[in-house]
Amino acid sequence: MNSISPEAVDAAVRAVPAGSVITYGDLAERVGLTRNHARVVGNVLGNRPDGDAWMTTPAENHDIPWWRVVKADGTLLADQDDTRRQWVDWAKSVLVSEGVAFTEDGRVASLAGARRHPIGSGMRSSQAKPYSEPEPCWRHATIQYSCRDCAPGR
Numbered sequence: 001m002n003s004i005s006p007e008a009v010d011a012a013v014r015a016v017p018a019g020s021v022i023t024y025g026d027l028a029e030r031v032g033l034t035r036n037h038a039r040v041v042g043n044v045l046g047n048r049p050d051g052d053a054w055m056t057t058p059a060e061n062h063d064i065p066w067w068r069v070v071k072a073d074g075t076l077l078a079d080q081d082d083t084r085r086q087w088v089d090w091a092k093s094v095l096v097s098e099g100v101a102f103t104e105d106g107r108v109a110s111l112a113g114a115r116r117h118p119i120g121s122g123m124r125s126s127q128a129k130p131y132s133e134p135e136p137c138w139r140h141a142t143i144q145y146s147c148r149d150c151a152p153g154r
Contacts, residue, residue, distance in 0.1 A: 004033065009044045016068045019099035021108050023072045038072075045069060059094040067091035074103070074111030 008031040015030075016022050022030070024038035031041065045066045059067070067090075070076055076088045092102065101109040136142055137149035 004031065004037070004040055004044060006044050006048075008032070009041050010048070010064050013045070013064050013066060013069060016065065018065075018068075021068050021070050021095070021100060021111070023111065024069060025072055027069055042069075059097075067094050070108055070111065072111070074107030074109070076106070 009027065012027055012030045013022075024042050025035035028035055028037040028041045033040065045064075048064060048066065059065070067076075076091055077084055092106070095108070096102065103109050134143050136144070137147060139149070140147060
């Protein structure tokens with residue numbers, strides 16, 4: 001199992017230039033994990049020591065530009081209570097001041113259509129295998145699902 005280094009996550013976030021964003025999945029890959037570890041890097045960023053400093057500290061005084069890390073669909077946060085709404089508004093205003101464009105529904109414009117898959121697809125299209133109807137192999141008259149020749153891909 002891969003372990004995560006908070007220092008590596010912090011360094012990777014610092015490397016994202018102003019005016020750019022990175023997704024949690026891309027950030028996970030950048031620190032040597034798989035995209036499936038997006039929540040892990042999100043938790044690392046959420047547990048940084050200056051977690052509440054955004055309310056009192058200007059963006060240029062932050063050591064880690066955490067607001068440049070967004071969800072894969074380009075949103076900043078889905079469920080918003082009052083505190084989170086303030087956080088999202090602050091992060092969005094900083095990103096806009098850095099030159100990041102947003103769509104009308106609040107998504108980062110460069111990610112709004114990226115990596116979007118139909119609900120229920122289960123896989124990215126590049127990984128999906130075409131479906132083929134199973135057929136009995138040369139040894140059996142009917143399909144034997146326990147036979148690797150009858151049910152390929154099993």
